[in-house]
Amino acid sequence: MKKKDLKILFVIPSLRLGSPTKFLPVGIGSILTVIKQHGFNFDVLDIDIHNYDDNYVEQFVSNNQYDIVLTGCIVTHYKWVKWLTHKIRKNYPKTCIIVGNSVAGSCPEVFLRNSAADFSVIGEGELTCLDLLCKLRDGLPTNNIQGIAFIDDKDNFVQTEKRIACNINDLPMVDWEILDVQKYLETSDYAGAEGLVVDDTNPPRVMPVSTARGCAFKCSFCHYVFWNDPYRFRKPSSVLKEIRRNIEQYGANYINFWDDLSFAGIQQAEKMVDAILGSGLKFNWNAAIRVDLFGHPRNTYKRRREVAEKFKRAGCLNVGFSLESGNQEILDMMNKKIKPEYFQEQVEIMKDVGITCSTSVVFGYPIETLETINQTFDLCYNTGVYPSIGYLLPLPYTGMYKWAIENDYIKCEDTYLDSISERQDLCLNLTKLEDKEIMYAISTGAENLNKKMGLGLKPDKLIKTGGYRKHNKKTFNNVIDPTNIKRKENDFSFNYSEALFDIDLGVEKNTKNLSSQKEKGKK
Numbered sequence: 001m002k003k004k005d006l007k008i009l010f011v012i013p014s015l016r017l018g019s020p021t022k023f024l025p026v027g028i029g030s031i032l033t034v035i036k037q038h039g040f041n042f043d044v045l046d047i048d049i050h051n052y053d054d055n056y057v058e059q060f061v062s063n064n065q066y067d068i069v070l071t072g073c074i075v076t077h078y079k080w081v082k083w084l085t086h087k088i089r090k091n092y093p094k095t096c097i098i099v100g101n102s103v104a105g106s107c108p109e110v111f112l113r114n115s116a117a118d119f120s121v122i123g124e125g126e127l128t129c130l131d132l133l134c135k136l137r138d139g140l141p142t143n144n145i146q147g148i149a150f151i152d153d154k155d156n157f158v159q160t161e162k163r164i165a166c167n168i169n170d171l172p173m174v175d176w177e178i179l180d181v182q183k184y185l186e187t188s189d190y191a192g193a194e195g196l197v198v199d200d201t202n203p204p205r206v207m208p209v210s211t212a213r214g215c216a217f218k219c220s221f222c223h224y225v226f227w228n229d230p231y232r233f234r235k236p237s238s239v240l241k242e243i244r245r246n247i248e249q250y251g252a253n254y255i256n257f258w259d260d261l262s263f264a265g266i267q268q269a270e271k272m273v274d275a276i277l278g279s280g281l282k283f284n285w286n287a288a289i290r291v292d293l294f295g296h297p298r299n300t301y302k303r304r305r306e307v308a309e310k311f312k313r314a315g316c317l318n319v320g321f322s323l324e325s326g327n328q329e330i331l332d333m334m335n336k337k338i339k340p341e342y343f344q345e346q347v348e349i350m351k352d353v354g355i356t357c358s359t360s361v362v363f364g365y366p367i368e369t370l371e372t373i374n375q376t377f378d379l380c381y382n383t384g385v386y387p388s389i390g391y392l393l394p395l396p397y398t399g400m401y402k403w404a405i406e407n408d409y410i411k412c413e414d415t416y417l418d419s420i421s422e423r424q425d426l427c428l429n430l431t432k433l434e435d436k437e438i439m440y441a442i443s444t445g446a447e448n449l450n451k452k453m454g455l456g457l458k459p460d461k462l463i464k465t466g467g468y469r470k471h472n473k474k475t476f477n478n479v480i481d482p483t484n485i486k487r488k489e490n491d492f493s494f495n496y497s498e499a500l501f502d503i504d505l506g507v508e509k510n511t512k513n514l515s516s517q518k519e520k521g522k523k
């Protein structure tokens with residue numbers, strides 16, 4: 001393609017079109033920052049923040065020709081991304097289409113064979129994307145670029161050597177000016193800011209910061225793009241530099257640590273909170289941890305409690321950690337490497353120091369029974385935490401996806417991936433229970449928990465299952481013509497955001513918290 005001034009378009013998809021809460025896209029934002037620093041010019045079609053519907057997108061890609069179009073998102077948006085690539089290809093056969101993130105990287109062959117994309121970028125995107133754009137601009141061979149996959153001239157699937165993970169401290173902080181950052185800030189007011197006390201003098205200004213990449217664990221239902229890279233975390237000084245910028249330039253007062261795992265150990269965590277305390281910066285924040293951080297007896301109770309207190313003093317308002325199941329056998333099958341007791345102890349410590357807890361549970365492992373479902377609800381009740389409830393959603397590259405294929409639950413991967421929505425929908429039932437039985441047990445358990453905890457959640461807020469009827473096909477062998485996909489067949493209307501953020505998270509109500517603010521705003 002050798003061309004000095006490539007015409008490049010980045011498309012930012014919307015996972016939840018029309019959602020009142022928007023999240024700054026950290027992954028694409030980081031790629032755009034690196035590409036810009038290396039002198040590339042590009043346009044951005046930000047579907048998410050502008051809520052462009054499919055007609056608009058279709059018109060846009062039909063009326064505007066580009067040499068290269070790039071996009072990427074989570075694999076649950078597989079069908080839509082396929083649709084987009086085919087729309088581009090239909091109008092402009094020579095446009096090079098590059099797709100990253102798990103939609104392309106966790107199932108590269110299925111994706112490349114069914115979409116109209118030319119390249120899948122696998123794993124970390126910044127350097128691979130830069131390498132690819134430079135080679136395309138200079139007309140150099142692309143088949144030896146690390147971290148990509150493509151279908152060659154002989155129709156063979158080719159996956160190149162893996163790219164070694166970069167040093168995340170060397171990456172530039174995301175340049176949010178590339179996007180409509182003000183609009184994002186206006187619509188991300190409450191994005192994940194659990195526990196934030198807001199009043200007229202302190203309006204929420206929430207921004208994400210990525211402090212770590214990947215996770216030190218490999219649970220059998222999980223996949224993250226940095227799966228094959230070692231767990232890495234940024235130096236506190238680098239994280240704080242970005243937070244200072246966000247406070248000074250954007251007036252941020254709440255930072256979401258947008259990580260799979262913000263802290264793998266107590267020492268790492270303590271170093272970060274000490275640095276926050278020493279920085280003099282005043283902001284609130286939340287982080288993603290595991291139940292073993294403050295719940296595992298490998299550190300004394302006293303030490304765990306001391307570090308938790310420091311968290312609070314450093315401005316932490318909420319930590320997210322997943323119980324997943326109250327049944328040890330299921331936890332073992334998940335490869336979670338935790339015990340339900342850790343959860344109990346961690347919740348106790350966090351509540352003691354005044355930090356709220358968000359947790360999630362996954363129902364639907366093959367050995368799930370009515371009894372194990374109750375065990376999970378009982379544990380939530382005993383600890384006083386209302387969880388984000390979800391079903392096991394086997395996603396590509398996970399142990400449970402492999403299991404579902406081997407056990408004939410997924411017959412055609414492409415059709416299955418077209419059908420999936422979110423974990424709040426029962427997309428594939430791997431248990432011995434009937435669909436109705438498991439759904440009833442879960443909604444009853446949720447309702448009981450709601451009553452026992454006196455939360456007053458309305459039935460539609462207990463768990464969102466609206467998509468079930470649309471996605472309850474048991475066998476996925478109904479192949480869809482990829483050139484003629486209608487978005488509404490798989491409508492990704494938001495639900496998880498509501499399920500997560502609209503509820504009282506089992507927090508002591510000594511302050512005016514977000515849920516009540518939001519309710520007030522609605523009235």
Ligand code: B12
Nearest residue numbers: 026027070071072076100101102124125259260422423496
């Ligand atoms: C923020 C977030 C969300 C936001 C997304 C909003 C947004 N605009 O970003 C919301 C809340 C909407 C969300 C929803 C869900 N999420 Co989420 N989310 C995250 C979270 C916490 C941070 C994402 C992030 O910023 N990562 C940091 C950046 C640096 O990484 P990245 O985005 O992956 O980008 C890199 C690469 O992917 C690649 N890349 C990305 N884009 C592009 C584009 C191009 C062109 C190229 C070349 C490369 C490329 O390069 C980037 C830099 O290296 C991650 C956990 C995590 N740390 O990744 C989970 C995570 C991505 N989510 C996950 C899941 C499961 C979900 C849900 C499916 C949960 C559910 N309810 O069922 C839903 C999906 C909703 C839907 N409708 O489809 C999983 C992904 C599973 C998978 N197989 O992909 C993750 C990894 C969490 C986990 N460990 O389970 N999520």
Ligand code: SF4
Nearest residue numbers: 215217218219222260
């Ligand atoms: S579920 Fe959590 S702990 Fe398990 S691999 Fe995924 S991010 Fe890590």
